[in-house]
Amino acid sequence: MGGAGPSTRCAPQDVQCLHVSVFVAGRYNKFSRTLPQTPWVIDGERRMESSVEELITAPLLASFRSEGFNFCSSGREDVDVRTLGNGRPFAVELLNPHRAQFSRAEVRQLQEAINTSSDKVKVRDLQIVTREAVAHMKEGEEDKTKSYGALIWTQRPIEKEDIEFINNIKELKIAQKTPLRVLHRRPLAVRQRLIHTMTASYLNPHHFHLNLRTQAGTYIKEFVHGDFGRTKPNLCELMEADTDILELDVESVDVDWPPAVED
Numbered sequence: 038m039g040g041a042g043p044s045t046r047c048a049p050q051d052v053q054c055l056h057v058s059v060f061v062a063g064r065y066n067k068f069s070r071t072l073p074q075t076p077w078v079i080d081g082e083r084r085m086e087s088s089v090e091e092l093i094t095a096p097l098l099a100s101f102r103s104e105g106f107n108f109c110s111s112g113r114e115d116v117d118v119r120t121l122g123n124g125r126p127f128a129v130e131l132l133n134p135h136r137a138q139f140s141r142a143e144v145r146q147l148q149e150a151i152n153t154s155s156d157k158v159k160v161r162d163l164q165i166v167t168r169e170a171v172a173h174m175k176e177g178e179e180d181k182t183k184s185y186g187a188l189i190w191t192q193r194p195i196e197k198e199d200i201e202f203i204n205n206i207k208e209l210k211i212a213q214k215t216p217l218r219v220l221h222r223r224p225l226a227v228r229q230r231l232i233h234t235m236t237a238s239y240l241n242p243h244h245f246h247l248n249l250r251t252q253a254g255t256y257i258k259e260f261v262h263g264d265f266g267r268t269k270p271n272l273c274e275l276m277e278a279d280t281d282i283l284e285l286d287v288e289s290v291d292v293d294w295p296p297a298v299e300d
Contacts, residue, residue, distance in 0.1 A: 059131045060171055061097055062295040063148070063163040064124030065089060065110075070284075072157050073116040075108070085116070092158045094129055096150040100143075102135035111174050111292045112183070112253060120287040122184075124161060126294055128171045139165060141298075162298045173294050181253045182233060184288040186246065189261060189272070192279035194242035199276070203237040203247070206275075214267035216259045230255040247272075248288070258282050 067074075067089055076091060077084040090108045098106060110127035114120050139147070148163040209232040215223050231252040238246045249257065256268065261282040263271035272280045 055133045056135070056137055058168070059101060059103070059134050059137050060128055060166045060168055061131065061144075061147075061163065062126070062128040062166045062171065062174070063160045064126050064295070065093060065120065066122075066124045066159045066161075067114060067118075067120040067157065068159070069157040070117045070119060074110070074113045077116075087155070087157070089158055092155050093127070093151055093160060096147055096154065097129055097131060100139075100147055100150075101131045101137065103131035103133060105132040106130060107132070109171070109174070111178060111181075111290055111294075114287050115258075115285070118285045118287060120290075121186075122287070122289040124159075125287065125290045126174050126292050128166065128174060128295075130168075130171075162295055164295055164298055166295060170295070174292060178253055178292070182250050182291045183253050183255070184291075185249045185251065185257050186286045186288050187249065187257060187261065187282050188240075188284040189237075189245050189247050190281045190283050191243055191245070191276065195239075195245070195276075195278070196242070197239045200237040200239060200245050203235050203275070206232070206235050208233060209235075209270070211255070211260060211271075212269050213256050213259060214264070216256050216264050216267065228254065232260070244283075253290075257285055 071085065072087065072089060073085050074089045076088045094106050094108060097103075107130040108127065109130075110125055112125065114125070144163055144165065148160055151158070151160050151163075211230050211232060213228050213230055215225050215228075232255065233250040233252070235250075236248045238248075240246060247261075249260075251257070256264075258264075259268040259271070261272045261280055263269075263273045
């Protein structure tokens with residue numbers, strides 16, 4: 038450990054310039070029942086021709102000339118579920134963009150580009166946001182409410198009177214074991230969830246429409262069919278009849294972010 042200085046000099050080998058990430062946020066609607074949120078790859082093979090993520094990010098990647106992206110949203114819907122109403126909040130982190138300055142008019146053009154690229158997805162309130170703002174989308178997510186519309190099938194014939202009791206159910210506590218269909222990507226747990234209100238409207242002896250306002254993170258399909266008793270109570274138990282869900286729509290995601298963009 039002598040006092041001699043270094044005998045060799047450092048020579049720079051390579052200099053890299055990277056631009057900090059740019060974050061773009063908005064809300065999306067999904068109108069297709071055959072569109073996953075993110076690309077489906079099963080055993081290395083691509084299923085489904087597109088995804089919400091790709092339809093939204095393709096025009097952004099091209100315009101910002103970025104090297105990649107991270108996509109996140111306030112919850113997610115299944116491949117066969119539509120997201121209607123005001124849409125679902127999302128944010129895209131654009132990695133190492135080669136262009137980062139966009140005027141409001143240009144962001145508006147980007148929104149148009151996404152919306153004209155397909156009829157499966159529409160975005161609104163597209164805007165450039167800070168990294169800190171994106172965190173706002175995730176905070177308190179469990180406490181938010183989400184509203185759904187579902188088409189329900191009942192095995193036994195029903196009359197209007199058979200479903201009237203549903204309208205009186207308030208703040209129903211349910212316990213949901215991780216659904217069988219998501220066990221491959223979620224740990225096994227029992228989650229307590231609240232169904233705030235429900236309204237049922239009769240269609241015919243085997244079908245009715247069910248509107249639900251629930252705590253975010255409630256598995257609606259499993260609440261309806263029971264998931265082999267993994268969700269308790271479930272609609273089959275409440276109706277004392279086998280029920281299944283034929284169609285599901287997200288009607289609203291009550292997260293007040295990002296701020297609306299004035300036309």
